[in-house]
């Protein structure tokens with residue numbers, strides 16, 4: 543099995559290395575990742591300039607590629623043959639911090655996996671919560687990626703055996719150990735506590751911080767948020783069909799000339 547590994551935290555991420563080591567037991571892994579942190583860039587691609595690609599040595603001594611593009615650019619590079627043959631599986635992660643519920647649309651990690659749907663290649667996005675980080679996204683020092691790495695190897699083997707349903711990726715989030723089980727869950731919904739914090743830069747200009755520090759979530763059954771809160775790994779099948787099928791009829795009844 544040929545596996546393409548990327549992330550949004552950047553080529554030097556310890557989470558990327560943890561994923562690499564887990565996937566080395568499953569197949570032949572090629573790595574291409576952004577040269578620095580591109581978290582929360584979503585499905586952005588680079589169309590206004592050319593991209594650099596640098597061959598680098600990863601911490602395990604293997605070779606990988608770093609680019610100044612986005613996570614989605616990384617997957618596109620792989621499709622174009624830059625890092626070897628077309629992959630059988632795309633993996634993005636292991637991300638520092640969870641990607642749950644509504645947040646999947648901001649996430650560069652999940653975005654890279656979504657590109658698998660566009661290219662017709664099975665894909666897994668995988669994220670690890672830290673004990674200290676709670677539901678935040680922040681990168682911290684004492685990260686234990688082992689729960690996410692363990693489920694990643696299992697899922698990669700399952701995908702090798704069964705494939706994935708058409709147009710579907712897996713969004714996987716692991717709580718810190720000890721893990722209480724694995725649940726196939728739906729995406730939940732965030733509650734953001736945004737606020738305007740005003741700062742002044744050296745030139746006296748106002749600057750604003752708008753994303754609050756303490757996001758919460760709607761505690762609903764069968765959701766990824768609930769699974770994580772219960773100490774379980776959440777595996778969520780996600781597709782990219784954004785059409786609101788149920789709304790087509792209603793909107794079609796409008797007087798649109």
Ligand SMILES: [Mn+2]
Nearest residue numbers: 550551581637
């Ligand atoms: Mn990230």
